[in-house]
Each structure stands twice: as C-alpha cells, then as structure tokens.
Amino acid sequence: MDSLAQRTSKSVVLHERPAGIPQSEHFRLVDRSLTEPGKGELLCQNLYLSLDPFIRARLNAGPSYADPVKIGSVVPGLTASRVILSNSDQYRPGDIVVGMGGWQEYVTITATEVRKAGVDPLPLTTALGVLGMPGLTAYVGLLDMGCPEPGTTVVVSAAAGSVGSVVGQIAKMRRCRAVGIVGSAEKRQFVLDLGFDACIDYSKTDNLADDLQVCCPDGIDVYFDNVGGDTFGAVATLLNLRSRIVLCGMISNLNSDRIQNIQDLRPLFVKRTQLRPILVSDHFHRYDEFLGSAKAWVQEGHLRYRENIVRGLEQSASAFRAALTGHAIGKQIVEIAASFNRSPERLR
Ligand SMILES: NC(=O)c1ccc[n+]([C@@H]2O[C@H](COP(=O)([O-])OP(=O)(O)OC[C@H]3O[C@@H](n4cnc5c(N)ncnc54)[C@H](OP(=O)(O)O)[C@@H]3O)[C@@H](O)[C@H]2O)c1
Incomplete structure (x- = not known):
C-alpha cells in the first residue's frame, strides 16, 4: 500500500437531515484522508456494508439509544472489513472483522470495537445478515x-x-x-x-x-x-x-x-x-453461542436466507431507500471493494 498520507477513502457523509424517506440529496460522496491507526487501533478496508433500518433513526436530530449522526460525518453502518494495518495484538493484517466501519472505503477503528467475522466457509456477507x-x-x-x-x-x-x-x-x-x-x-x-x-x-x-x-x-x-x-x-x-x-x-x-x-x-x-x-x-456477549448454532443450521439447510447485494459505495443511498421502503427482500448489502479475495483469512 502507498504511504497513508497519499491515500484517500471515498466516504458518504450526511449532508442534510431527511424528513421521511432519505433521498440521495441528503448524502454526499467525499474523499477523506486516511488516518494512521494509533495504539490499539486498526486500519481496515471495508468490503461489504450492511444497510439496516436502525441507521435511519440516527439520521434524526432527536435522542435515541445512540447519538445522532452529525452533519458532515460519515454515515454509520455495520461492515465486514479486512485488516490492512494493525496496532493491536488481537488482529493481524488480512484478518476479516465485523464492526461499525461506516459508509466508506477505509476506516480507522479501535480493535475492541470489532470482532472476527468467523463465518468461513460460508459467504462473508452472512456475517452481516443471517449470521450477524x-x-x-x-x-x-x-x-x-x-x-x-x-x-x-x-x-x-x-x-x-x-x-x-x-x-x-x-x-x-x-x-x-x-x-x-x-x-x-x-x-x-x-x-x-x-x-x-x-x-x-x-x-x-x-x-x-x-x-x-x-x-x-x-x-x-x-x-x-x-x-x-x-x-x-x-x-x-x-x-x-x-x-x-x-x-x-x-x-x-x-x-x-x-x-x-x-x-x-x-x-x-x-x-x-x-x-x-x-x-x-445488550446481547452481543451471546454472539459466539448464537454463531455456533446458526452456522450449523445454515449448513444443514434448516436456516435459509436471501441477500440483495448491490455493487459500489455510491449506490448506498438508493439501496438504503429500497431497504427502508420495503422494496428489498432479505438482507440489503453493498459490496464496497470491487474484488474480494477470501484467501487472507484462510492462508494463515
Ligand atoms: N431491537 C433491535 O435490537 C433490532 C435489531 C435489528 C433490527 N431491528 C428492527 O427489526 C425490524 C426488522 O429489521 P430488518 O433488518 O429485518 O429489516 P427488514 O425486515 O429487512 O426491512 C424492513 C421491513 O419492514 C416492513 N415495513 C412495515 N411497515 C413499514 C413501513 N411503514 N415502512 C417501511 N417498511 C415497513 C417492510 O416489510 P413488509 O413490506 O413485509 O412489511 C420492510 O421490508 C426493523 O424495525 C428494525 O429496526 C431491531
């Protein structure tokens, strides 16, 4: 990878607070500089972005169970991401993690805020939906x-x-x-x-x-x-x-x-x-227990799922609208990175 100072990350930021269904004009695609990961932090490349209804509540100014997104800030969202640089003992470059990576290509995030995806050999997208x-x-x-x-x-x-x-x-x-x-x-x-x-x-x-x-x-x-x-x-x-x-x-x-x-x-x-x-x-501590059962159910055919994957970060706003208006069936996901090679997780 080039030096970080030379690299930018395409990011979708909140431009205006929506009233009703969010439209494209409420968001703006910008280039942001990458941030060097500090102690205990990771620089990750976001591969897949999940579009979940709870994000809509955070676009409002009013109080909810999480702080509202500030105007000009990257829209939050769950992502499946690849660790590029690690300043944490917990993760190494190539690890695949899930966390709040947001609507952007790269994120610098604290290692304690992510967890290993752990869905192999099932598709990584399941870590955002049926197994997420x-x-x-x-x-x-x-x-x-x-x-x-x-x-x-x-x-x-x-x-x-x-x-x-x-x-x-x-x-x-x-x-x-x-x-x-x-x-x-x-x-x-x-x-x-x-x-x-x-x-x-x-x-x-x-x-x-x-x-x-x-x-x-x-x-x-x-x-x-x-x-x-x-x-x-x-x-x-x-x-x-x-x-x-x-x-x-x-x-x-x-x-x-x-x-x-x-x-x-x-x-x-x-x-x-x-x-x-x-x-x-309140129940994230149950994740391993859940994953143990649900992964087996999926593999045995007892738990089936449908995903709707759109390609390109710039599609996030329209895909989010489809998720919120009931037009999408199953889990709505954006593929951010053009090609995803699963091997880094497997090779080590
Ligand atoms: N409490 C939690 O911790 C937690 C965690 C995750 C999700 N959730 C909530 O669980 C619900 C389902 O989440 P999901 O991710 O599985 O979403 P989803 O079902 O994939 O999408 C939302 C669905 O809600 C239905 N809907 C009913 N009335 C609607 C309306 N007025 N406007 C838009 N959609 C409407 C639509 O389906 P139909 O066309 O079939 O009605 C739409 O497809 C959401 O309310 C979400 O906020 C809560």
Missing part, C-alpha cells in the same frame, strides 16, 4: 423473550426481512406454528418457501385481524413485532392468555411524522400479555 446482528436479534428475541413452546403459535411481522425470516425459521425448529405478515405477494411466496405455515400479505387484505384469525385458529402465543403501528393493534385482538410480545422494531414510525400509537391496551391487560423489548446491543 439481525440473526442474533431474532435468536435472542425469540428464544429468550418470546419463549416459544412447541405446538404454540408465533406471529412475526416484516417476515421476509433479515430478522423476521430467521424468527419464523427458528420457531419452526422449535415445532411452533409460524405465521408471517408481509407487504407483497413476492414476499409472501418467499416466506412460505422458507417453511412458514402461513403468511398474510397485508397489502391484499381489508381486515388484517380477520385474516390472522384464519391463520391462527388457536390464537397467538408469541408476537415478534418488527413494525409497530396498526399491525400491533390487529394482533392484539387474538392474543392468548399469558402471551408475549417481543418489541423489536417500529419501522412503521421510522420515516413518518404520524406516530401510530396503540389505541387500546385492554386486550393485553385482559390476557396478561407481557411486553418484552429487545435491544440487540
């Missing part, structure tokens, strides 16, 4: 918060997404009835192909509660809520005694000024339903 943060969210959220018992009914919204698709498949492995809720016919077919027992396309129904009743003849024991809003209300009418609702995401409110509140909490009171929020960052 979304998979861990589904795993801990369903098993620890949802506590699904064999023979009971698990309903999940955004069921074709990277979290929802894993939730339904783990529910099936636990011998539950898995019912998905999705927003298109194509997504519905995808979810049924994954082995869900039933799936409702809400874009085709006038009454979601009625359709749910048909698909959940014994009521609902676990609702894994990825969207919040009106869907929550429809599910609430069918909850069983001592059911659980895993509060995972509120994407229906992410891009909207109209916050859809739950109108009526009485069904939850009557059924003693527990609301159990999950924030995946």
